[in-house]
Amino acid sequence: MDVDVEKWAHADKSKEQVPWEFPFEVFEENLAQAPEDKRRTEITITRLHDDVADLFKQTSFEKRLAAEIESRLQTAIVSGLAITLNQLPVDRKPLELLDQVQLLPAYRQCVYGTGRERVTVKLYCGLGPSVPPELAGWHVFCNGRLVLKGDKTRDTGWDTVVVQEGGEKIPGFHPQFHRFRGYAYFDCDDAGCLPWNTTKTALNTDSPVYRAVALEMKSLMRPVIDFLNRLKEEKQGQQDPGEKGPLEILVESAVPKPVGDVATRSAFDMPKVRIPKKPKGPVMQRIQYDKPLEQVSRAKLALGVRSFKEVGEKTFEYWYDSECPE
Amino acid sequence: MNLRSFEKFNYALRPAKNIERKMMCEAFGRLSTLASLRRYRYIGLGGLSFQDFALLHQRLGVHDMTSIEKEEDARERFLHNRPYSCIRVRWGSSSTVLPTLSWRKRTIVWLDYDYPLDDSVLADVRTVVAHLCSGSVLVTTVEADPKRVKSARNVAKARLDALRERVGEEKIPRGIRGADLRAWGLARVCREIIHNEIIETLAHRNAPLAGRWRIGYEQLFNFHYADGAQMVTVGGLFLNGADRARVPTDHFDDLGFVRSGNDPYHIEVPVLTWRETRYLDARLPGTAAVPHHPSWIPEGERRKYASLYRYFPTYLEAEL
Numbered sequence: 001m002d003v004d005v006e007k008w009a010h011a012d013k014s015k016e017q018v019p020w021e022f023p024f025e026v027f028e029e030n031l032a033q034a035p036e037d038k039r040r041t042e043i044t045i046t047r048l049h050d051d052v053a054d055l056f057k058q059t060s061f062e063k064r065l066a067a068e069i070e071s072r073l074q075t076a077i078v079s080g081l082a083i084t085l086n087q088l089p090v091d092r093k094p095l096e097l098l099d100q101v102q103l104l105p106a107y108r109q110c111v112y113g114t115g116r117e118r119v120t121v122k123l124y125c126g127l128g129p130s131v132p133p134e135l136a137g138w139h140v141f142c143n144g145r146l147v148l149k150g151d152k153t154r155d156t157g158w159d160t161v162v163v164q165e166g167g168e169k170i171p172g173f174h175p176q177f178h179r180f181r182g183y184a185y186f187d188c189d190d191a192g193c194l195p196w197n198t199t200k201t202a203l204n205t206d207s208p209v210y211r212a213v214a215l216e217m218k219s220l221m222r223p224v225i226d227f228l229n230r231l232k233e234e235k236q237g238q239q240d241p242g243e244k245g246p247l248e249i250l251v252e253s254a255v256p257k258p259v260g261d262v263a264t265r266s267a268f269d270m271p272k273v274r275i276p277k278k279p280k281g282p283v284m285q286r287i288q289y290d291k292p293l294e295q296v297s298r299a300k301l302a303l304g305v306r307s308f309k310e311v312g313e314k315t316f317e318y319w320y321d322s323e324c325p326e
Numbered sequence: 327m328n329l330r331s332f333e334k335f336n337y338a339l340r341p342a343k344n345i346e347r348k349m350m351c352e353a354f355g356r357l358s359t360l361a362s363l364r365r366y367r368y369i370g371l372g373g374l375s376f377q378d379f380a381l382l383h384q385r386l387g388v389h390d391m392t393s394i395e396k397e398e399d400a401r402e403r404f405l406h407n408r409p410y411s412c413i414r415v416r417w418g419s420s421s422t423v424l425p426t427l428s429w430r431k432r433t434i435v436w437l438d439y440d441y442p443l444d445d446s447v448l449a450d451v452r453t454v455v456a457h458l459c460s461g462s463v464l465v466t467t468v469e470a471d472p473k474r475v476k477s478a479r480n481v482a483k484a485r486l487d488a489l490r491e492r493v494g495e496e497k498i499p500r501g502i503r504g505a506d507l508r509a510w511g512l513a514r515v516c517r518e519i520i521h522n523e524i525i526e527t528l529a530h531r532n533a534p535l536a537g538r539w540r541i542g543y544e545q546l547f548n549f550h551y552a553d554g555a556q557m558v559t560v561g562g563l564f565l566n567g568a569d570r571a572r573v574p575t576d577h578f579d580d581l582g583f584v585r586s587g588n589d590p591y592h593i594e595v596p597v598l599t600w601r602e603t604r605y606l607d608a609r610l611p612g613t614a615a616v617p618h619h620p621s622w623i624p625e626g627e628r629r630k631y632a633s634l635y636r637y638f639p640t641y642l643e644a645e646l
Contacts, residue, residue: 112534112535113534119534139376160350160445160449160452162445162446169445169491173493208533208534209429209533209534210530211530211532211533211534212531212532212533212535213530214530215452215456215527215530216456218449218453218456219453219456219457220425220451222421222422222425222449222453223422223426226419226421226422242408266426266428267425267427268426269426270418270422306621
């Protein structure tokens with residue numbers, strides 16, 4: 001077939017056929033089977049736009065394009081589709097999850113609609129390697145094509161994750177979640193039922209299927225987020241920063257494996273490890289007040305201490321010992 | 327020392343809570359029009375006394391019971407206090423345990439928190455509503471006590487700020503001012519926030535589903551009560567098209583405590599002696615809403631008692 005893009009782009013789409021479907025100019029059935037090495041789909045583009053032609057000459061563009069193909073079509077590549085760009089194969093870098101019996105990811109399958117409009121959704125949610133940070137978050141695929149990579153926004157439920165920091169609640173993604181991995185695969189014969197935009201490059205969060213699946217994603221996330229918060233608490237609680245707690249040892253002993261190769265369970269569950277109890281001290285309360293500098297400096301001298309913090313502590317202890325006997 | 331909730335109260339002796347539990351149990355019994363209660367599951371947030379579990383097992387015959395208990399360091403004590411062997415305890419916080427449960431069975435869930443509404447409560451509500459199957463019930467109880475605000479010049483603003491801090495700005499209904507949170511106002515707003523969360527979650531859940539599979543929510547409970555702190559309980563029934571057709575529209579109408587909207591049912595516990603309640607019992611139910619006699623019992627107490635005498639607990643000291 002021969003498509004004049006210029007003409008196609010300016011055609012009145014309301015009157016013409018569906019704009020993204022192109023009929024064959026020659027169509028013959030029951031032909032003799034061609035030898036395998038002769039079977040292919042070849043698309044030749046002529047009359048490139050000048051800006052695009054310039055872009056194609058740049059090495060950096062070729063690298064970016066290879067990375068884009070590798071990322072967006074990774075499901076197809078992992079399934080065995082070989083893609084070469086200017087004679088060089090596009091790499092296969094499967095997405096991974098930690099494979100450890102106590103840290104296995106959650107897996108859930110949901111089905112919506114029937115017939116050609118039946119959308120099958122497969123969700124994986126668990127832990128991955130701590131680097132690279134851009135892989136943390138949710139990855140959403142539609143018919144094998146990546147439409148959202150490492151998302152950490154409210155589109156994938158991160159607004160419901162709240163972290164307590166210094167007594168304040170801060171919603172959203174935090175560095176302690178670098179090991180979080182979520183993969184959502186949407187598949188349907190009718191591409192129009194999938195949650196992507198018309199150019200199939202971005203997620204459509206208003207799609208009815210996505211709205212329902214987002215609830216599942218949030219529910220699968222919560223135990224993983226709780227675990228990663230516990231992991232952070234464990235690290236902060238170590239007396240010696242070099243020392244590793246049981247959760248950290250467990251995570252570090254886990255080996256990453258490609259998504260399809262890891263065993264799964266219905267929900268991520270907190271590993272059953274013995275966590276030594278932190279000796280609990282009394283609940284502390286900070287006191288703040290202002291006093292004239294001259295008076296505070298004299299008190300510091302009289303107390304023989306080096307800092308204003310100690311002035312506060314010593315004067316409180318002095319008053320407490322005399323007024324609040326045990 | 328900070329006492330935990332189960333160490334602070336003996337839940338069995340809180341009369342309003344006791345009445346609420348029995349009222350809800352009576353309403354749960356009506357679910358038998360959908361399926362035998364024996365085939366239902368009950369999920370509760372534990373506690374040491376397991377009052378709700380005992381009641382639902384004794385009165386309704388529910389056998390499949392799960393208690394979510396976060397106080398794992400008191401594990402042996404909790405296990406020892408289970409009144410029946412059919413109660414399973416899942417250790418962890420509700421946020422950790424709820425997403426790991428299977429939801430294929432019709433379930434009565436009572437998220438009975440002893441603290442105020444916050445984002446973690448709403449997340450639990452979301453998790454349950456996203457997964458409950460038709461014929462199930464979700465009940466949520468939170469503390470809704472505006473409390474005395476100390477050392478704040480603008481008490482109304484301090485209350486609104488506190489709520490905003492707990493649930494986030496976008497959850498607070500439009501038009502709510504700090505002054506609306508005084509007395510039982512906070513309880514009303516909490517009910518609205520929980521209700522909105524349920525409706526919004528259902529809208530997302532139902533979005534890709536065909537009509538008959540869509541799940542609707544019908545509120546049954548909107549209790550206000552105070553054994554100490556002011557509490558609000560909101561809950562209702564989740565039904566798809568097929569189950570909706572099996573529940574008559576007036577199925578719960580004769581239960582005087584059922585509330586389908588924002589107007590609450592106040593559980594007001596009358597202060598009466600045991601001899602007085604026995605005297606009144608002999609005259610109830612009567613033709614008048616308030617028993618006219620005996621006049622030496624204040625009319626207010628007679629009125630309160632007449633509205634809930636079937637659920638009123640009697641406490642006696644007994645030598646065992």
